[in-house]
Amino acid sequence: MALVEQGKTVAQPWWFERITAPWWVLAAVLLTMPVWVNDFILFQVMGWTFILGMIALSMMFLAGYGGMVSLIQMSVAAMGGYMVAIFGTSGMGEISMGLSWWLYIPIAIVIAAIFGTIVGALAVRTEGIYTIMITLAIAAAFFYFTRQNYTIFNGYSGFNLVVPPMLFGVDWRQPMPFYYLSLGCAVLCYLAVVYVARAPFGLALQGVRDNPRRMAALGFNVTAHRVAAYTFASVIAAIGGILLVWQNAQIAPGTAGIPAVIDILVIAVVGGISRPIGPFIGALIYVLLRTFSPDVLMAFGLSGERFKLLIGLGFLTVVFFSPDGVLGLWDRWQARRARSRDPLTGGET
Amino acid sequence: MKKALIASVSVGALLLPAAAMAQDDTVKLGILVALEGAFAEGGADGVRNVELAIQQAGGMAGGKKIETVVAPTDTTPDTTVRQARKLIEQDGVDIILGPLSGSEGIAMRDYAKTIPDKTVINGISGALETTWVDPAENFFRFNLDGAQWGAGLGTYVVKEKGWNRVATVAADYSFGYTNFLGFAVDFCRAGGEIVERFWVPLGSSDFGGVIAALPDDVDAIYLGVGGTDAINFLNQYNQAGAETNLIGGTIMADQTVLTSRGRAKDALIGTPTSGALAEDNPDPAWREYVAAYQEAFPEGERFPSPSLFGVGYYVAALAAIDALNEIDGDLSGGQAKFREALADDPLDTPLGPVSLNENRQATGTVFINEVQDDGQGGLKNVMVGKAENVNQTLGMTVEEFTAMGLPSRDTPDCAALASGG
Numbered sequence: 073m074a075l076v077e078q079g080k081t082v083a084q085p086w087w088f089e090r091i092t093a094p095w096w097v098l099a100a101v102l103l104t105m106p107v108w109v110n111d112f113i114l115f116q117v118m119g120w121t122f123i124l125g126m127i128a129l130s131m132m133f134l135a136g137y138g139g140m141v142s143l144i145q146m147s148v149a150a151m152g153g154y155m156v157a158i159f160g161t162s163g164m165g166e167i168s169m170g171l172s173w174w175l176y177i178p179i180a181i182v183i184a185a186i187f188g189t190i191v192g193a194l195a196v197r198t199e200g201i202y203t204i205m206i207t208l209a210i211a212a213a214f215f216y217f218t219r220q221n222y223t224i225f226n227g228y229s230g231f232n233l234v235v236p237p238m239l240f241g242v243d244w245r246q247p248m249p250f251y252y253l254s255l256g257c258a259v260l261c262y263l264a265v266v267y268v269a270r271a272p273f274g275l276a277l278q279g280v281r282d283n284p285r286r287m288a289a290l291g292f293n294v295t296a297h298r299v300a301a302y303t304f305a306s307v308i309a310a311i312g313g314i315l316l317v318w319q320n321a322q323i324a325p326g327t328a329g330i331p332a333v334i335d336i337l338v339i340a341v342v343g344g345i346s347r348p349i350g351p352f353i354g355a356l357i358y359v360l361l362r363t364f365s366p367d368v369l370m371a372f373g374l375s376g377e378r379f380k381l382l383i384g385l386g387f388l389t390v391v392f393f394s395p396d397g398v399l400g401l402w403d404r405w406q407a408r409r410a411r412s413r414d415p416l417t418g419g420e421t
Numbered sequence: 422m423k424k425a426l427i428a429s430v431s432v433g434a435l436l437l438p439a440a441a442m443a444q445d446d447t448v449k450l451g452i453l454v455a456l457e458g459a460f461a462e463g464g465a466d467g468v469r470n471v472e473l474a475i476q477q478a479g480g481m482a483g484g485k486k487i488e489t490v491v492a493p494t495d496t497t498p499d500t501t502v503r504q505a506r507k508l509i510e511q512d513g514v515d516i517i518l519g520p521l522s523g524s525e526g527i528a529m530r531d532y533a534k535t536i537p538d539k540t541v542i543n544g545i546s547g548a549l550e551t552t553w554v555d556p557a558e559n560f561f562r563f564n565l566d567g568a569q570w571g572a573g574l575g576t577y578v579v580k581e582k583g584w585n586r587v588a589t590v591a592a593d594y595s596f597g598y599t600n601f602l603g604f605a606v607d608f609c610r611a612g613g614e615i616v617e618r619f620w621v622p623l624g625s626s627d628f629g630g631v632i633a634a635l636p637d638d639v640d641a642i643y644l645g646v647g648g649t650d651a652i653n654f655l656n657q658y659n660q661a662g663a664e665t666n667l668i669g670g671t672i673m674a675d676q677t678v679l680t681s682r683g684r685a686k687d688a689l690i691g692t693p694t695s696g697a698l699a700e701d702n703p704d705p706a707w708r709e710y711v712a713a714y715q716e717a718f719p720e721g722e723r724f725p726s727p728s729l730f731g732v733g734y735y736v737a738a739l740a741a742i743d744a745l746n747e748i749d750g751d752l753s754g755g756q757a758k759f760r761e762a763l764a765d766d767p768l769d770t771p772l773g774p775v776s777l778n779e780n781r782q783a784t785g786t787v788f789i790n791e792v793q794d795d796g797q798g799g800l801k802n803v804m805v806g807k808a809e810n811v812n813q814t815l816g817m818t819v820e821e822f823t824a825m826g827l828p829s830r831d832t833p834d835c836a837a838l839a840s841g842g
Binding site for chain 2: 110112115116120219220229230233320323324326327329331363366370379
């Protein structure tokens with residue numbers, strides 16, 4: 073209440089005045105990136121970073137604000153991607169229905185959200201490691217189901233030639249349009265998470281995370297809040313999944329195989345799950361390691377086939393020095409800088 | 422603020438296209454190969470064999486120095502396309518050698534269409550669709566596909582063994598269907614009859630139900646499974662009595678199965694299989710190649726003799742070097758001359774001469790092997806025959822082959838093939 077009364081007397085600053093300098097720099101760098109990097113970096117490195125970042129963001133939302141570590145997010149993303157292939161166009165003419173984009177994109181998001189919600193409804197009654205187990209089990213089941221089912225998911229081969237629609241005369245699979253498309257989606261998802269985290273729903277969810285019994289006593293429906301969190305996270309994962317299938321132009325069971333599921337967890341943990349920017353940092357680190365580690369090994373005259381070792385060492389280093397991810401490192405650095413600001417008095421400010 | 426700006430600008434400068442395009446006096450080969458997952462060992466052998474081919478050519482092709490870049494995949498099509506894009510856009514390679522497995526091949530066919538100025542020479546992937554359905558102009562395959570690898574075996578078991586009625590157990594995915602189709606087409610046209618077909622999921626460990634349901638009144642059982650699936654099947658088949666003859670698909674009697682522990686594999690003795698190579702092939706070209714392979718790498722760092730994957734990548738590298746020599750390394754004009762040189766005349770390989778058809782798919786030799794006791798408690802493959810000039814349509818006309826349909830659980834229709842000729 074005190075905050076609101078203060079607001080009446082002090083003039084509210086414009087919304088953009090509240091955004092600090094690092095964010096302006098980041099925005100400028102991201103927006104002008106096509107000018108100074110090549111197509112490969114734009115499409116492959118940055119595009120993939122945004123996509124994986126979005127899927128990991130949906131996991132971060134559940135884990136960071138809801139206290140539920142869900143491994144189903146990659147499967148939800150793949151479900152969105154599969155639905156785009158099934159309801160839209162692909163190389164598998166017998167299965168794909170060829171609807172127009174304004175129909176199949178919403179359908180894909182809705183179906184993926186329903187899938188995520190059902191899994192959530194099953195998982196919310198469990199806690200901690202059991203949530204991880206049940207979502208991992210469903211993710212494994214999803215992988216094997218898509219691999220065996222030929223009538224809907226086209227089994228082992230999956231779908232190829234799944235490309236974004238030609239909208240407004242732009243080929244969205246060209247590096248620059250795709251870069252801005254994925255950047256735009258990532259920013260929207262990021263802002264949505266920031267907004268929801270401060271909205272009454274998000275605050276109640278964090279309350280549920282910290283003390284479900286007290287929240288229930290206060291009259292909040294704990295289960296409903298958790299299931300709704302799954303639904304919201306599924307929408308974000310589905311958007312990431314749709315972009316992923318467009319970027320690869322194809323989807324197959326391996327897209328949501330167990331390694332891919334674990335990769336999302338690694339990305340979220342390495343980046344840090346305390347704030348929504350963490351998953352994007354984690355995704356960038358993951359993509360850079362994934363893409364360039366064979367080259368680094370070769371540069372040192374080592375055999376490129378051991379590249380997984382380098383990836384593993386990279387992640388191990390991050391987790392060893394900072395159990396709460398890169399964000400934790402940043403926070404500690406900030407805290408140390410704040411402490412050392414006044415050397416004369418020795419005070420903390 | 423200023424520091425942050427300087428930092429971000431310098432990061433940007435680092436990200437600038439690091440790898441410049443290949444210089445005029447070098448030609449860059451990208452080796453797209455699986456180095457993770459089930460085929461990692463075979464993939465590493467692929468890389469070795471490309472090195473061997475380059476070494477034999479003195480590191481030069483068409484007067485240019487050969488450089489290689491390795492792009493590792495994990496056999497999923499997603500990773501394959503990413504790595505191929507990295508090879509083309511970041512490393513600036515001229516030619517891609519690869520990929521290794523079937524679904525990767527299909528993904529590369531589609532990717533190849535987006536890079537019309539570059540050329541892709543298949544490593545060892547064997548999906549029929551890669552060069553049969555909507556093939557890419559710049560995708561060349563010098564190895565036979567999964568269906569071709571099955572050819573010749575059907576005639577052999579009918580004519581030589583006198584096995585006319587078989588039940589089949591094969592893996593329920595594209596390679597299983599394709600490899601089975603090659604066998605079935607040949608077998609049915611030679612007068613054989615397929616009594617019943619069973620499809621088992623890839624990676625399944627319990628075959629009890631299938632084994633119990635196998636009919637008794639058959640001459641042999643065709644097994645189109647490989648690796649650990651094959652070992653599991655043989656174990657359980659042994660426990661159930663192991664009475665009937667076996668016929669193996671291409672991956673049934675490879676080294677992983679023959680060198681496995683336990684006696685279950687003994688059920689394989691006398692089993693004919695067909696595939697791309699025969700280890701004891703008496704052809705001097707093959708002998709020479711095996712000797713070169715054994716000499717080039719120390720014993721701990723290679724297989725006793727080149728693997729299927731290794732031979733595939735070797736032939737691909739050979740084709741690239743041969744064509745580059747023919748055109749003096751002239752890759753100008755979107756590599757048009759290079760592609761012509763690849764397509765025109767038959768290539769002499771350790772596996773015999775290979776020629777390409779209008780889909781840029783190889784026509785070549787299939788080897789029939791039989792599993793025998795090697796006298797030291799182990800098993801070995803012995804070559805018992807070969808089928809030469811096996812083409813993409815397995816000796817049928819294009820219309821007949823198209824009418825039969827793409828490989829699936831129910832294709833080919835055995836009765837229709839037997840009556841049709």
